[in-house]
Amino acid sequence: MQITEEPKIRIESSRPSMNLRHVVESQQFTVPLLMELFDRTRLMERIVARGGTLDYQNRILASLFYEPSTRTRFSFEAAMHRLGGRVLSTEHARYFSSAIETEQVEDSIRIIGSYSDVIVIRHNQEGGARRAAAVSPVPVINAGDGEGGQHPTQALLDLFTIYRERPIEGLSVAFIGELDRGRTVRSLAYLLAKFDRVKIYFVSPPELQMKPDILEYLDRHEVKYEIEADINKVVGEVDVVYQTRIRPDRVSSVASQMRYAIDSSVLPKLKPNAMILHPLPRTVELDKTVDSDPRAFYFRQAANGLVVRMALLTMLLDR
Numbered sequence: 001m002q003i004t005e006e007p008k009i010r011i012e013s014s015r016p017s018m019n020l021r022h023v024v025e026s027q028q029f030t031v032p033l034l035m036e037l038f039d040r041t042r043l044m045e046r047i048v049a050r051g052g053t054l055d056y057q058n059r060i061l062a063s064l065f066y067e068p069s070t071r072t073r074f075s076f077e078a079a080m081h082r083l084g085g086r087v088l089s090t091e092h093a094r095y096f097s098s099a100i101e102t103e104q105v106e107d108s109i110r111i112i113g114s115y116s117d118v119i120v121i122r123h124n125q126e127g128g129a130r131r132a133a134a135v136s137p138v139p140v141i142n143a144g145d146g147e148g149g150q151h152p153t154q155a156l157l158d159l160f161t162i163y164r165e166r167p168i169e170g171l172s173v174a175f176i177g178e179l180d181r182g183r184t185v186r187s188l189a190y191l192l193a194k195f196d197r198v199k200i201y202f203v204s205p206p207e208l209q210m211k212p213d214i215l216e217y218l219d220r221h222e223v224k225y226e227i228e229a230d231i232n233k234v235v236g237e238v239d240v241v242y243q244t245r246i247r248p249d250r251v252s253s254v255a256s257q258m259r260y261a262i263d264s265s266v267l268p269k270l271k272p273n274a275m276i277l278h279p280l281p282r283t284v285e286l287d288k289t290v291d292s293d294p295r296a297f298y299f300r301q302a303a304n305g306l307v308v309r310m311a312l313l314t315m316l317l318d319r
């Protein structure tokens, strides 16, 4: 794709109105900050449509992944390239360099922060990103920390995907699958709690249900929710079905995994204008026959990762 420089689209290179130093958890985002991010995201859509910008040349993003990633790493790196910047990257941070000799994340971050302008980190331990942010000389973005941690930028792109289609106020959302270790679900629940009249259904086998910390947060913020084990009682009620995997080792049988699957037998039960989301990658819980249904939004959701992450990078780099 050719970069067209004329007429120039101005990224409000002015400073973001709200101070955002690191992105560690979803709770950091207020509704005005989310709206500012989404306004910038719309601008990024226009910039990407013309091939990108050179505005951030000479800025360097370091991507440091201690766990595998497809969408998050590629979209962050593509985002920096579309902004004209450069990327230093490893997807084997657990094995590279001195981590194998038990170098602490703090030391790695101090060093890498002296080579770069922003660090994107996926850490295998809950709290890994927070530890990184505590010592980093440059902004740190949490790209997933531990199984019970968070994945705030996934939640931002999830929310943007919904926001493009309908108001978030008054929305009903069913989170289905392996909820206790679903960092994407945890992060999105925190974001949804910022909006009025949202209702959340947590649908999973009892042993994989959402952990009390999120439920207590929802209670404190007076967000309505229900715990449910039967997918059929919920799918017809909601505006958004947020499907997630159930890994086979977490349930006793394939049959119980399949009880939470979305396939062509479930589609007729959904509202005609429902949205089906999934953070991907999928296993058996989201059948490929669903892909051609107009309510399937998961590939658009993954694609939105690029523009949302571009917008977020500009907000951190412009401050």
Ligand SMILES: O=c1ccn([C@@H]2O[C@H](COP(=O)(O)O)[C@@H](O)[C@H]2O)c(=O)[nH]1
Pocket: 068, 069, 070, 071, 072, 073, 143, 144, 151, 154, 177, 181, 182, 183, 184, 185, 243, 244, 245, 246, 279, 280, 281, 282
């Ligand atoms: O059902 C799911 C599927 C994925 N996740 C988490 O989402 C990301 C996916 O990683 P990519 O960087 O997009 O490849 C990862 O953090 C998974 O742990 C999930 O929680 N539930």
